[in-house]
Structures are given as structure tokens and as C-alpha cells.
Amino acid sequence: MGLAKTEMFTDQQNEIALFAKVFGHPARVSILQYLFKINACVCGDLVNEIGLAQPTISQHLKELRHLGLIKGNVEGTSVCYCIHTENWTKMKETMLAFLNQDIATNENCC
Amino acid sequence: MGLAKTEMFTDQQNEIALFAKVFGHPARVSILQYLFKINACVCGDLVNEIGLAQPTISQHLKELRHLGLIKGNVEGTSVCYCIHTENWTKMKETMLAFLNQDIATNENCC
């Protein structure tokens, strides 16, 4: 079908999946890493930096913005993007809780 | 097109995206959480636990297995699954490096 049956999962599980999904494309990973590296607003040069067409980058930026992980503000004809630090921290807590689940090694097992 | 242009990204970026992608569905998040909670091999009852059809669960398990995050061994007519702890730890390091990127608050910015 192509669409997940979100109603059978908890809000937390759906939230983790939503965040993970947005990291599930190397272009978005690359955009985020670049924004961290530059450590400032980036006005436009993401297209040159990443190497995908302008509409494609714009679409990836939109997804990141809609999840709240980046913010962009208009500056003349260009738009400046940077990491939304508060939301990034919140997202990180959710993801860390998932990744840091404890594994008490079970001997009578696989 | 539906397929990412992986050749324009680093191995690390593609790896992060691959791990994130597999977490990008609540059923797989749920399966992993259950395996952690039970903390043992789970023989078959994932279908009852999650609530999706058997072929669907089997497909999700296959993806988790192919990425190496779980392992399953045959036990009679059933198959027992559990977390692949070494690989989980490796994956965690990769993801943590990405999530923990430093944000030096930039004042002359957004």
C-alpha cells in the first residue's frame, strides 16, 4: 500500500519513525551536516554544495523545516537556513532514548 | 525517480541514511522495542504483538536482519529473533556521532 498503519502504534513510536524517516536520505543528512559545519545561516549555496538540482534541494529543505529541525528566514531575494537548536535537542532526546535501550545480555538465547 | 543519488554522498552519509531508513517505520521501531523489552529470543509471537499480518511482519524482520540489527535462528518450525548486540552498538555509535553534532550558538544569525 505504501502507507504505514500508524494508528496501531504509540505516539512515541510514530514520532521516532517520523524523525528517522527524514534522516533516511543522504541529501538531508548532508544538508544538516553542512549547516552544523558552517555554524551559521546558509544563504542559497546549498545547491552548489550538495550537487542536486535547485527544486530537489528546496524540497528536502521543506521536509526538514516542516519537522522543525531547521529554520529559514528571508533575506532579500535569498533565504537563510540554520539548525533549529531547541527542536534539534528535543529530537535528540527522543532518538537517544530509543538508541540507548539497554541490552542485558541473555545467555539462554540466540 | 524514487531512488537516491547515493554516489554523490559520502559512505558515512549513506550509512546514516540506511540505518535511519530502517527506523523510519513504526512497525520496525515497535519490533525492536519489543525485542529489547522481552530481552530474549522471541519465537513467533511478534505477529500477535504488533498486529500486522504475518507476511508483513516477516518482511519487516527481513529488513532488520539484512541490516544486521537482529538475528534469528531456527528452532523447530519456528524462528527465534533477538537483537544483534554488537551490531546494534556499532550502529549506535554512527548515529550518535550524527545526533551529537555540536551547535555553537551563532548570534549574528537567524
Add this chain to the structure above:
DNA sequence: TCTATTAATCGTAACATTGCGATTAATAAA
């Protein structure tokens, strides 16, 4: 051997994602 049980695989329908050319909207500069 026959039958039940369990899980993988096949096939397919419905929907989502990715990428980009073309266009549009908004502002700046001339």
C-alpha cells in the same frame, strides 16, 4: 505417511518518494 504448524516468499495493488524541467513569486538592482 499424513496432517498441522510456522514462517518465508511470490505477486500485486495502493500509495509514497525522489528528481528535475518548467514555471511562478518576490525582491533587488539598473
Add this chain to the structure above:
DNA sequence: TTTATTAATCGCAATGTTACGATTAATAGA
């Protein structure tokens, strides 16, 4: 006002994902 610049949006083709009924394969138990 006209023209350039920048980024969003539209529209679409190609491909991927999700879900599940039906089938198959493998083994256990009668």
C-alpha cells in the same frame, strides 16, 4: 519600470515502500 536573481511550487516520470492474500517449504507430531 524593466531586468536579473533567488527560491518555492507545479507537474510528471521513474522507482521504492507497505500491506496482505495465496502459496510454498520445512519440520513436528500423530
